[in-house]
Amino acid sequence: MYQVTQVSHTETYRVRQPILREGKPIETCVFEGDTDKDTFHLGLFSKKQLIGVASFMKNKSLLFSEEKQYQLRGMAILKEFQHQGLGAQLIEAGECILNQEEVNVLWFNAREIAVKFYKNHGFKIIGDTFNIPNIGIHHVMFKKLN
Ligand SMILES: CC(C)(COP(=O)(O)OP(=O)(O)OC[C@H]1O[C@@H](n2cnc3c(N)ncnc32)[C@H](O)[C@@H]1OP(=O)(O)O)[C@@H](O)C(=O)NCCC(=O)NCCS
Numbered sequence: 001m002y003q004v005t006q007v008s009h010t011e012t013y014r015v016r017q018p019i020l021r022e023g024k025p026i027e028t029c030v031f032e033g034d035t036d037k038d039t040f041h042l043g044l045f046s047k048k049q050l051i052g053v054a055s056f057m058k059n060k061s062l063l064f065s066e067e068k069q070y071q072l073r074g075m076a077i078l079k080e081f082q083h084q085g086l087g088a089q090l091i092e093a094g095e096c097i098l099n100q101e102e103v104n105v106l107w108f109n110a111r112e113i114a115v116k117f118y119k120n121h122g123f124k125i126i127g128d129t130f131n132i133p134n135i136g137i138h139h140v141m142f143k144k145l146n
Helices: 008-018 087-100 110-119
Strands: 002-009 039-045 048-060 069-077 105-111 124-132 135-143
Touching: 002 048, 002 087, 002 105, 008 039, 008 048, 008 069, 039 087, 039 105, 048 087, 069 087, 087 105, 110 124, 110 135
Parallel strands: 069 105
Antiparallel strands: 002 039, 039 048, 048 069, 105 135, 124 135
C-alpha cells in the first residue's frame, strides 16, 4: 500500500513546503547539500501521491568521532498521514541504505515535538538544547549504525 523510493531534491519540496516551511517561499525549502553527490532523498508514496520525505546527507558533526557520518534532514509526513506509524518506513529505509554503505552514525537536529518519535525508533539525545531562529528549540539526536 505504501512504497519508499528515491526521489529528487525538487520533489521533496512538495512535502517540505507545507510541513516544514508552511507559508514560506519555495526558496526556503532548498537545503545546503541537497545536490551533493553523496546525498539521497527518500519519498514515501501512497499509491501515486508523495506523502512523506526524508533526506540523508554526508555531513560530520564534531559531537562524534566516527569517520562515516550522515545527517538526516527534512523529515516530514503530510498532515493527514501523520500519527499512523508511516514515518518509521522512511527512517528504516534510510538506515538500511546507510548500513549497506557502512555508515557509522546517523545524526540530526530534531524539533522538540519530534523527539519522542525519534526516541521510539532508537535515537538518543546528545548535548544541550539549542534554538534555530524562526523554527524553534532543537536537540541533536543520533544512532550508531555499523
Ligand atoms: C515527526 C514525524 C516525521 C513523525 O512521523 P509520523 O508518521 O507522524 O510518526 P508516527 O505515526 O510513527 O508517530 C507519531 C506519533 O503518532 C503516534 N502514532 C503512531 N501510530 C499511531 C496510530 N495508528 N494511531 C494514533 N497514533 C499513532 C505515535 O505514538 C507517535 O506519538 P508520540 O510521538 O507521542 O510517541 C511527522 O509527524 C511530521 O512530519 N511532523 C511534522 C514535521 C516534523 O516535525 N518533522 C521532524 C523534524 S525534526
